[in-house]
Amino acid sequence: MEIIRTENLTHRYGIGTPFEKTALDGVNISVREGEYVGVIGQTGSGKSTLISHLNAILKPTEGKVFVDGADLWSENKARRIETRFKVGLVFQYPEYQLFEETVYKDIAFGPKNMKLDEAEIDRRVRESLRFVGMGEDCLDKSPFDLSGGQKRRIAIAGVMALEPKVLILDEPAAGLDPKGRDEILSRIRDYHKETGSTVLLVSHSMEDIANNADSIIVMEGGRVRMHETVDAVFERADELIAMGLDIPQITKVFIDLREKGYDVRTDIYTIETAKREILSKLTGGASRD
Ligand SMILES: Nc1ncnc2c1ncn2[C@@H]1O[C@H](COP(=O)(O)OP(=O)(O)O)[C@@H](O)[C@H]1O
Numbered sequence: 001m002e003i004i005r006t007e008n009l010t011h012r013y014g015i016g017t018p019f020e021k022t023a024l025d026g027v028n029i030s031v032r033e034g035e036y037v038g039v040i041g042q043t044g045s046g047k048s049t050l051i052s053h054l055n056a057i058l059k060p061t062e063g064k065v066f067v068d069g070a071d072l073w074s075e076n077k078a079r080r081i082e083t084r085f086k087v088g089l090v091f092q093y094p095e096y097q098l099f100e101e102t103v104y105k106d107i108a109f110g111p112k113n114m115k116l117d118e119a120e121i122d123r124r125v126r127e128s129l130r131f132v133g134m135g136e137d138c139l140d141k142s143p144f145d146l147s148g149g150q151k152r153r154i155a156i157a158g159v160m161a162l163e164p165k166v167l168i169l170d171e172p173a174a175g176l177d178p179k180g181r182d183e184i185l186s187r188i189r190d191y192h193k194e195t196g197s198t199v200l201l202v203s204h205s206m207e208d209i210a211n212n213a214d215s216i217i218v219m220e221g222g223r224v225r226m227h228e229t230v231d232a233v234f235e236r237a238d239e240l241i242a243m244g245l246d247i248p249q250i251t252k253v254f255i256d257l258r259e260k261g262y263d264v265r266t267d268i269y270t271i272e273t274a275k276r277e278i279l280s281k282l283t284g285g286a287s288r289d
């Protein structure tokens with residue numbers, strides 16, 4: 001089942017000013033329910049503008065956005081609000097939006113606004129905290145006493161607590177050290193597996209997406225250049241490089257080998273496939289597993 005669709009989605013900033021800019025230009029995407037989609041593209045390619053349309057923070061200049069079959073900008077206001085609740089958006093650097101005096105209150109803020117009862121709010125706070133891998137001992141602390149990475153996890157938990165059908169995260173690993181990045185990305189992967197909800201993860205790094213996503217949307221200059229499975233996108237690794245995208249280290253190694261004259265595949269992005277490819281070359285094409 002399709003959960004998100006855009007039709008000719010176009011967005012222009014600063015219409016009628018000297019700074020008018022077409023940030024999205026006729027974007028058509030379709031996302032299946034339960035899918036984990038990576039959205040990749042260089043800075044300025046339109047990723048944030050695209051996802052801001054999916055829960056109606058931005059209104060299309062042209063085109064349409066459908067969530068769970070409903071037009072986000074339909075005339076029926078009640079339906080529109082209900083539809084927006086289906087999409088949870090974690091902004092870039094979401095930790096700047098923490099403001100409550102305790103971690104508990106911060107995560108509970110969204111569910112409270114949804115007018116849920118105390119027991120349900122409590123359940124959601126604890127479950128979301130578990131999803132982001134934090135212990136309950138932090139619940140009574142001030143969010144401002146936590147480390148940067150921990151604050152970010154609390155902010156993500158606050159959106160997970162809305163239990164959206166679609167969770168969208170804009171560069172959730174940006175600015176973290178490699179350990180912090182891996183931690184956040186694996187938590188999001190587990191959340192996806194456990195809840196079965198749809199996840200859209202925006203990044204400018206293929207490394208963040210390759211091992212997690214089912215499919216990848218590649219944006220360039222406000223347009224969708226590719227929307228395919230991870231394997232199919234990696235078969236076009238040379239195009240990704242030409243677009244200036246960061247590809248995984250292991251892919252670079254195989255592209256270098258190819259350039260040096262070795263007859264190897266270049267659509268490799270996991271250590272496991274790399275190992276198999278090398279073994280099969282060493283044994284003359286006969287892979288042993
Ligand atoms: N509020 C804004 N006003 C004017 N131009 C903007 C605004 N936000 C983004 N843009 C421009 O729109 C284009 C797409 O930006 P954005 O969606 O933020 O890309 P990305 O998230 O891929 O970096 C860029 O050229 C950017 O400068």
Ligand SMILES: [Mg+2]
Binds near residue numbers: 049
């Ligand atoms: Mg952005």
